[in-house]
Amino acid sequence: MSKTICIDGLEIELTKKRIKRMNMRIKEPDGSIAISAPYGTPDASVVDFVRSKRRWIDKNVELIKKKAALHPEPASKAEKEARRRDLKKRIAERLPEFERATGLSCSGWTVRDMHTRWGSCNTKTHHINLSLMLATRTDEELDYVILHELVHTKVANHGAEFYAMMDRLMPGWKNIRKKLKKT
Numbered sequence: 001m002s003k004t005i006c007i008d009g010l011e012i013e014l015t016k017k018r019i020k021r022m023n024m025r026i027k028e029p030d031g032s033i034a035i036s037a038p039y040g041t042p043d044a045s046v047v048d049f050v051r052s053k054r055r056w057i058d059k060n061v062e063l064i065k066k067k068a069a070l071h072p073e074p075a076s077k078a079e080k081e082a083r084r085r086d087l088k089k090r091i092a093e094r095l096p097e098f099e100r101a102t103g104l105s106c107s108g109w110t111v112r113d114m115h116t117r118w119g120s121c122n123t124k125t126h127h128i129n130l131s132l133m134l135a136t137r138t139d140e141e142l143d144y145v146i147l148h149e150l151v152h153t154k155v156a157n158h159g160a161e162f163y164a165m166m167d168r169l170m171p172g173w174k175n176i177r178k179k180l181k182k183t
Contacts, residue, residue, distance in 0.1 A: 005043065007050045010057065014046060022049055024057075028115040029068035031061040083135035087111055090139070091130060095146055102169055104150040118145045118180060121152035128153075137180070144176040 002015040013034045022037045022045070037046055050057070088111055099105045107126040114120075114131040121128050128149040134142050147170050155162040166173050 005046070007047050008054070010050065012046075012050065014043075016041065022046070024049075024053065026057070026060050026064055028064050031064045031068075033057065033061070080132070084111055084132055087130075087132065087135040090142060091146070094139070094143060095150075098143070098146055098150055102147070102150060104153055106150060106153055119149045121149040123152055123156040126153040140176055141180055144170065144173055144180070147173070 001017075002013060005012050005014050010033060013032065015034065015036050016039050017036055019036055019038050022035065022041065024033065024035045026033055035046060035049070091109060091111070095106070095109065105126070106121070106128045109128040109130060111132055112129045114129065115133070117131060118134060119128065119130045128146075130145060130149070134145060148166070151162060151165050151169070155165060170176075
């Protein structure tokens with residue numbers, strides 16, 4: 001059951017479902033706010049929740065809108081497909097270089113239209129997914145995401161072993177990650 005409610009000037013898409021606790025997302029690229037709440041949660045509890053998170057909401061809506069302005073969605077399906085082709089070409093050139101240099105390898109890769117992450121790796125099959133959003137990023141940033149996902153073919157989590165391997169294979173990776181997180 002979904003409905004739109006207005007809380008202190010914020011339009012919220014509220015969905016009640018079978019979950020244990022309330023959670024909130026700010027959607028890209030428009031900064032719309034979605035809240036999921038357990039069945040039976042009174043609307044007054046949702047209002048209190050939103051008010052308690054108001055500073056966080058305002059900050060993150062602004063960040064998402066800035067990001068959308070810096071890296072706008074393609075205007076047409078043709079432009080999106082052109083970006084996809086260009087990104088696939090870049091990946092096809094760069095990924096084998098990292099596999100040779102590191103000894104790590106993936107079973108395959110896909111470009112997906114992901115809006116909340118730059119990449120993902122299935123740690124069982126070693127298949128890598130890379131976000132179409134990388135089409136607007138620098139080669140350095142693409143290289144970081146490729147390496148990050150390749151390291152996941154060896155180390156499934158973000159523990160000490162993962163970070164030690166990243167430090168060894170790409171010493172400046174933390175600065176690159178900061179750039180990706182800012183925009």
